[in-house]
Amino acid sequence: MALYEKKLEFDPVVERVWEARPEFLAISPHAEVPVLVEPDGTTLLDATAICEYLDEIQMEPPLLGFDPLTRAEVRRLVGWFDGCFGREVTDNLVGEKMLKRLYGHGGPDSRAIRAGYANIHRHMEYIGWLIEHRRCLAGDAFSMADITAAAHVSAIDYLGDVPWENHPAARDWYARIKSRPSFRTILGDHVPGMPPPKHYSDPDF
Amino acid sequence: MALYEKKLEFDPVVERVWEARPEFLAISPHAEVPVLVEPDGTTLLDATAICEYLDEIQMEPPLLGFDPLTRAEVRRLVGWFDGCFGREVTDNLVGEKMLKRLYGHGGPDSRAIRAGYANIHRHMEYIGWLIEHRRCLAGDAFSMADITAAAHVSAIDYLGDVPWENHPAARDWYARIKSRPSFRTILGDHVPGMPPPKHYSDPDF
Structure with missing residues (x-):
């Protein structure tokens, strides 16, 4: 992206x-x-x-923000999504349901999957909270924070595991991401033999 | 630091x-x-x-390197030590032996500690391998890669859990880090009621 x-x-x-x-x-x-x-x-x-x-x-367009404080906020959120969100949500859902099988590491651990389903709400609420205060996740400009969050969310959405109905603000943010030309190509990628849900690549859900 | x-x-x-x-x-x-x-x-x-x-x-001294490729190597290693080294070694040793007690999360898991003891060798070998090819971890200049690695290594060394005798190249690198004025102050910090081993703050081991 x-x-x-x-x-x-x-x-x-x-x-x-x-x-x-x-x-x-x-x-x-x-x-x-x-x-x-x-x-x-x-x-x-x-x-x-x-x-x-x-x-x-390649400076243009800047994806980390212009001033040091904005850049710190972008990097904090990149770290948050790749770190905490990744461990609490992505690893438990994408890791258990998809990667474990591909790596031949046995069947999914249902306890981990339940933890992923429980944890995702707090994280989607956080995305919603950020987006009610800012146009994009780290501020008014689109940044690496949006890219990192979208990377995790799209992998989970591919499984149909994002509870969009409970999180309208996060859903509005993700609809905007899905309509970006840079993301549309990526949404066209499919895992062979494992089609995504219908809404996956639809910018209007 | x-x-x-x-x-x-x-x-x-x-x-x-x-x-x-x-x-x-x-x-x-x-x-x-x-x-x-x-x-x-x-x-x-x-x-x-x-x-x-x-x-x-505060640009001086630069801690991420001058050119984009060196900076990428510094950032890769920062991610490596905070990510893989942290999960495989620091969490298993410092997390189990020290943090769990402070958080009141029960006693240490001996299986995790054994994993930490086993994993640390591969990681100290990697530090040794890097330092046989470069003056500092990410290149010839001291950088955030050295700071990040030293932060993890010093926390483990505080427990007396770094097998220095098996890893002379890593030991030489760490001796150089310990002699830096920026690190000497930090090595003076002690956890109350839990003194570090004698060699902990000695630049000559």
């Missing part, structure tokens, strides 16, 4: 990380995605490090 | 996060440290966001 927003040309490559291909482990020793490979072969790892790098080599 | 390196004046305040003081929750709703409070009352949360902010408002 950051690459599309910055209008940087790139070739997206699907890496089946669970296959742990030796060629992939040579560039990402822990079989982690995303990896950015520059034309000269330089490789970059870690989503946050890659997005900060993209913001430094 | 970043504040000392930047020579920014500040008053360190100990917050007993496990007491969840209402006045503290008002500025850090999830009772998380560190919190930076600016003279005008502005509060900043999230260690990474705070350190990036400090690097923006």
Whole structure:
């Protein structure tokens, strides 16, 4: 999404990380995605490090904000969604229902899934609270905070597990994200043999 | 450590996060440290966001590196130590042996502690591998990568749980960190009623 927003040309490559291909482990020793490979072969790892790098080599549009305080708020929220939201919601739902199967790590743990269903409400309320005070999550400008939150929310929405009916403010924010050209391409990606719910790529739900 | 390196004046305040003081929750709703409070009352949360902010408002000395690729490598390693190292080592040792007791979350889980003891070797080897290729962890200049790694390692070393004898290269790196003026003050901090091992604050081990 950051690459599309910055209008940087790139070739997206699907890496089946669970296959742990030796060629992939040579560039990402822990079989982690995303990896950015520059034309000269330089490789970059870690989503946050890659997005900060993209913001430094291609300033427009700025995705971290203009002044140091706004940038601190963007980075705090990126850390919040990749950290707390990830552990409490994404890992429990996407991790248990989808990744565990792909990695061949056995069946989903129903206790973890129940925890994910319980935790998601508090997090969607927080998104709603932020969006009632600001146009976008970290302030009035669209930023990496929106991208990071949308990445998590869309993975959960693909499973049909976001309780949108209870969280209208968060839903309005996500409808705006879904209507961005940078996101529409991404919403077209499907997991083979596992279609998303109908509303998944519909900007009007 | 970043504040000392930047020579920014500040008053360190100990917050007993496990007491969840209402006045503290008002500025850090999830009772998380560190919190930076600016003279005008502005509060900043999230260690990474705070350190990036400090690097923006006070450039000298730069703690993230000069060029975009070095900065990406610094940020990757900050993410690595706060993420993977934190989960696999620090949480299992400092979390189980010290924080659980302070939070009143019951006794330590011996299985987690054993996992921490097993995992730390791979991570100390990685530090050793980096330092055999570079003067500091992310390149030739001291950076936030060294600060982040040292923060984790020092907390574990306080418990006497770093197997230094098996990891001489990592030990040489850490001896250099311990001799920095910015770190010496920090090594003087003790947990009341829980003294660290003798070598803890000795730059020569």
